[in-house]
Amino acid sequence: MDRIASSPAIAAVKASLEGISFADDAATLRLKSRDFYWFSPILKAELDGKLADLIVFPKDESEVMHVAAIAARCRVPITVRAGGTGNYGQCVPLHGGIVLDISALESTVWVKAGAGRFQAGSRLLEIDRSLKPFGQELRFYPSTRKQATIGGLVAGGAAGAGTCTWGQISDMGAVLGLRVVTVEDEPQIVELRGPDIYKVMHAYGVNGIITEVEVPLAPAHDWAERIISFPTLKAAAAFGQDLTSRDAIAKKLVSVHDARIPAGIKRLKAIVPDGEAMALVMISEPQIEQSEELARTHGGVLRYARSAADAERAAFEGEGDLAPIYEYSWNHTTLHWLRADPTITYLQLRFPPGRNLDLVDWIVETFPDEILLHLEFQRRFGHVTHSALPIVRYSTRERLYEIIDALNANDVAVADPHSYLLNDAGWKRVDSGSAEFKRFADPHGLMNPGKLKDWSVQ
Amino acid sequence: MDRIASSPAIAAVKASLEGISFADDAATLRLKSRDFYWFSPILKAELDGKLADLIVFPKDESEVMHVAAIAARCRVPITVRAGGTGNYGQCVPLHGGIVLDISALESTVWVKAGAGRFQAGSRLLEIDRSLKPFGQELRFYPSTRKQATIGGLVAGGAAGAGTCTWGQISDMGAVLGLRVVTVEDEPQIVELRGPDIYKVMHAYGVNGIITEVEVPLAPAHDWAERIISFPTLKAAAAFGQDLTSRDAIAKKLVSVHDARIPAGIKRLKAIVPDGEAMALVMISEPQIEQSEELARTHGGVLRYARSAADAERAAFEGEGDLAPIYEYSWNHTTLHWLRADPTITYLQLRFPPGRNLDLVDWIVETFPDEILLHLEFQRRFGHVTHSALPIVRYSTRERLYEIIDALNANDVAVADPHSYLLNDAGWKRVDSGSAEFKRFADPHGLMNPGKLKDWSVQ
Numbered sequence: 045m046d047r048i049a050s051s052p053a054i055a056a057v058k059a060s061l062e063g064i065s066f067a068d069d070a071a072t073l074r075l076k077s078r079d080f081y082w083f084s085p086i087l088k089a090e091l092d093g094k095l096a097d098l099i100v101f102p103k104d105e106s107e108v109m110h111v112a113a114i115a116a117r118c119r120v121p122i123t124v125r126a127g128g129t130g131n132y133g134q135c136v137p138l139h140g141g142i143v144l145d146i147s148a149l150e151s152t153v154w155v156k157a158g159a160g161r162f163q164a165g166s167r168l169l170e171i172d173r174s175l176k177p178f179g180q181e182l183r184f185y186p187s188t189r190k191q192a193t194i195g196g197l198v199a200g201g202a203a204g205a206g207t208c209t210w211g212q213i214s215d216m217g218a219v220l221g222l223r224v225v226t227v228e229d230e231p232q233i234v235e236l237r238g239p240d241i242y243k244v245m246h247a248y249g250v251n252g253i254i255t256e257v258e259v260p261l262a263p264a265h266d267w268a269e270r271i272i273s274f275p276t277l278k279a280a281a282a283f284g285q286d287l288t289s290r291d292a293i294a295k296k297l298v299s300v301h302d303a304r305i306p307a308g309i310k311r312l313k314a315i316v317p318d319g320e321a322m323a324l325v326m327i328s329e330p331q332i333e334q335s336e337e338l339a340r341t342h343g344g345v346l347r348y349a350r351s352a353a354d355a356e357r358a359a360f361e362g363e364g365d366l367a368p369i370y371e372y373s374w375n376h377t378t379l380h381w382l383r384a385d386p387t388i389t390y391l392q393l394r395f396p397p398g399r400n401l402d403l404v405d406w407i408v409e410t411f412p413d414e415i416l417l418h419l420e421f422q423r424r425f426g427h428v429t430h431s432a433l434p435i436v437r438y439s440t441r442e443r444l445y446e447i448i449d450a451l452n453a454n455d456v457a458v459a460d461p462h463s464y465l466l467n468d469a470g471w472k473r474v475d476s477g478s479a480e481f482k483r484f485a486d487p488h489g490l491m492n493p494g495k496l497k498d499w500s501v502q
Numbered sequence: 503m504d505r506i507a508s509s510p511a512i513a514a515v516k517a518s519l520e521g522i523s524f525a526d527d528a529a530t531l532r533l534k535s536r537d538f539y540w541f542s543p544i545l546k547a548e549l550d551g552k553l554a555d556l557i558v559f560p561k562d563e564s565e566v567m568h569v570a571a572i573a574a575r576c577r578v579p580i581t582v583r584a585g586g587t588g589n590y591g592q593c594v595p596l597h598g599g600i601v602l603d604i605s606a607l608e609s610t611v612w613v614k615a616g617a618g619r620f621q622a623g624s625r626l627l628e629i630d631r632s633l634k635p636f637g638q639e640l641r642f643y644p645s646t647r648k649q650a651t652i653g654g655l656v657a658g659g660a661a662g663a664g665t666c667t668w669g670q671i672s673d674m675g676a677v678l679g680l681r682v683v684t685v686e687d688e689p690q691i692v693e694l695r696g697p698d699i700y701k702v703m704h705a706y707g708v709n710g711i712i713t714e715v716e717v718p719l720a721p722a723h724d725w726a727e728r729i730i731s732f733p734t735l736k737a738a739a740a741f742g743q744d745l746t747s748r749d750a751i752a753k754k755l756v757s758v759h760d761a762r763i764p765a766g767i768k769r770l771k772a773i774v775p776d777g778e779a780m781a782l783v784m785i786s787e788p789q790i791e792q793s794e795e796l797a798r799t800h801g802g803v804l805r806y807a808r809s810a811a812d813a814e815r816a817a818f819e820g821e822g823d824l825a826p827i828y829e830y831s832w833n834h835t836t837l838h839w840l841r842a843d844p845t846i847t848y849l850q851l852r853f854p855p856g857r858n859l860d861l862v863d864w865i866v867e868t869f870p871d872e873i874l875l876h877l878e879f880q881r882r883f884g885h886v887t888h889s890a891l892p893i894v895r896y897s898t899r900e901r902l903y904e905i906i907d908a909l910n911a912n913d914v915a916v917a918d919p920h921s922y923l924l925n926d927a928g929w930k931r932v933d934s935g936s937a938e939f940k941r942f943a944d945p946h947g948l949m950n951p952g953k954l955k956d957w958s959v960q
Binding site: 156157158159179180183209210211215216217218220237238239260262263264265266288289290291292293294328329330331333334335337338423424425426427428 | 614615616617637638641667668669673674675676678695696697718720721722723724746747748749750751752786787788789791792793795796881882883884885886
């Protein structure tokens with residue numbers, strides 16, 4: 045399918061916007077048609093140059109509905125975005141048309157003990173800032189907390205800091221409700237709850253515009269930060285596993301890195317001695333003492349300490365000598381490395397609980413130079429394990445898929461981040477109902493076209 | 503060893519109390535020399551009639567130190583107690599002397615985000631009541647929350663509601679610090695932190711008088727209560743395992759009962775249909791909807807629902823149509839059954855994660871009539887499993903130990919609750935350092951004598 049938005053159709057859209065803010069200058073089109081897909085050399089080649097015809101900035105849900113109606117009536121593609129922190133081109137418009145930037149939908153609908161409801165464009169950091177007086181916080185956030193929105197987390201994200209305690213966004217219980225606007229001549233509003241939420245979760249906005257997200261909240265802890273070095277990755281990984289398995293230690297982040305990773309990031313190189321592996325941890329402040337003791341039993345040496353108050357200032361105000369340490373974990377590790385070496389890329393790996401540490405050893409032996417592991421410890425379905433978003437030294441597409449095949453064949457499941465197809469990357473939820481729901485919510489097949497493989501308007 | 507407190511020694515103690523409150527009337531001596539050891543027919547035979555000579559009621563730590571000095575100088579046994587909710591005779595004075603009731607030491611030393619420090623005689627329910635305005639709560643409490651104290655939980659307890667999320671009191675991180683008074687001519691105050699706390703934890707007060715306990719606190723949730731019935735114990739247990747494994751559902755209690763258990767408790771018999779197994783759950787209120795849905799997928803039918811506000815009123819004010827549901831779980835189940843049938847008793851079982859549900863099947867097949875299981879789901883060392891405090895139909899001591907041996911031989915670990923010896927019941931922590939610490943903190947061997955097997959003054 046080629047660009048399906050004809051000039052007359054785009055002109056008709058513009059003529060119908062009735063004062064809703066939009067932009068079509070070249071700089072804005074370029075800026076708002078991108079996400080972080082360039083982490084992948086494969087996606088970079090495939091997605092560079094894909095542009096929207098028009099960026100529309102609705103200020104509230106009624107404007108969202110108005111734009112949805114125009115898109116439907118004019119048969120113009122519509123791709124939803126906000127922070128644009130995805131890594132698979134989730135919000136890159138493959139076939140032009142409208143990019144709908146919902147960043148202005150950033151109000152809190154309500155907050156009560158243990159739950160909150162937010163407009164989808166609310167940034168995660170700002171949600172946490174607003175929750176502070178209530179003694180509550182989001183259970184988890186990706187390393188892009190500052191830019192990423194709650195709608196984006198639900199529509200295209202997975203995990204992050206907090207996953208070591210609360211699991212992932214896809215887990216039953218992680219999302220309570222979603223409000224969705226359909227793309228029809230007369231758009232409808234649908235409230236999804238219970239298992240119905242999976243119809244639109246992690247669906248890259250192919251089947252409805254999520255306007256509100258209701259999530260359980262965690263009562264807030266004061267999270268202190270520590271960076272601890274270890275003689276080997278094996279020792280650091282054993283610490284990570286041990287700490288994450290300690291039910292009695294309240295924790296937000298347990299991120300363990302191959303020695304070469306901090307050595308390649310300027311600010312960390314100054315903290316972690318050459319040749320030593322590293323653990324980044326965020327721990328409830330009153331439990332730091334015991335966590336440090338646990339680290340010592342694994343051969344760890346404390347290299348950096350920041351109080352919860354100072355860590356919060358780093359996150360909320362950008363103050364301090366180091367970015368918030370979660371900004372060196374998860375996929376921010378890749379970002380820091382790409383700044384120094386644009387030839388590298390990354391993968392997304394899941395490890396089976398019980399065998400995860402053995403499989404780390406196997407990867408280190410099998411791919412000593414090509415894969416630099418950092419392990420993001422987490423709870424999955426009641427078990428402790430880790431995922432990994434390793435730095436991968438990229439040579440060719442063929443070699444990358446050889447590595448992927450070898451990993452998959454050895455029970456390290458790869459969620460391929462080098463495909464923009466919904467069915468390939470991420471969850472591969474064939475049972476998610478997203479295709480079926482698309483027939484209802486997007487009868488003209490206009491939403492983020494090209495992302496849902498093998499789908500066509502019937 | 504026989505009673506070692508001579509009448510002149512007791513008289514000397516009384517003469518030295520300098521206004522500290524005490525009692526030696528028969529009723530008080532009887533009342534304050536007992537705990538719930540009578541759950542065990544074996545302990546009942548062994549401990550009935552064991553009496554203190556004197557109950558002393560210090561009002562603060564300086565009075566505790568004064569009594570400790572008198573006990574040391576007069577060489578009179580001293581046994582610490584408070585709520586007296588133990589089940590192994592932890593606070594029964596085997597050799598008379600002083601019972602030190604520290605119930606008046608019930609002040610909060612300090613509270614901050616994520617931690618609090620309390621005098622050892624503080625009752626758990628009152629701690630939670632006082633924490634309410636701070637948006638915090640104790641991580642866990644035994645079913646005896648109303649009577650039990652934080653000092654008793656540390657000195658002789660293990661787990662309870664909250665264990666499904668936070669593990670047990672013995673887990674690293676569950677206790678931050680302990681303040682201990684030694685029993686010497688000139689008593690000392692010792693602050694134990696880190697691994698040193700295990701020297702006196704679960705030591706039944708044989709090696710020091712715990713006067714303050716510092717614990718991490720959980721930010722508070724609003725815990726709603728549900729009772730759900732299932733066609734079979736197997737289905738209920740599968741639900742319990744599934745729910746406890748859902749990292750994203752915030753939970754305080756997951757307690758699963760054989761169909762015969764609610765049938766034997768009047769208030770529950772009215773709620774749960776005959777022949778149906780039962781799950782008692784406490785869930786963060788905004789997540790009730792998803793928990794009920796999960797129960798339905800396991801064949802569960804909702805039988806009783808109480809809002810978090812009403813559940814709190816039941817716990818704090820004693821109001822409502824049903825006791826707080828945690829008062830039907832853990833060892834309260836035994837208490838309710840004993841009221842109807844004084845011939846039964848119980849055991850304490852730990853199940854290895856991964857095989858726990860299979861071992862439930864094995865017990866049901868092997869001991870169809872003698873063991874009535876209720877499964878207390880919990881996290882242990884990062885795994886989901888359950889313990890059990892089953893109702894056991896008691897015939898003889900020999901048969902009881904046949905059952906215990908069979909269970910132990912099949913990987914169901916029995917912590918024998920029919921022994922008052924520290925080394926037999928509970929943790930069997932030979933590495934705990936309690937004996938070594940006793941030589942320091944109790945040089946005359948006066949503290950709770952007879953509980954630490956094979957120990958003698960050197």
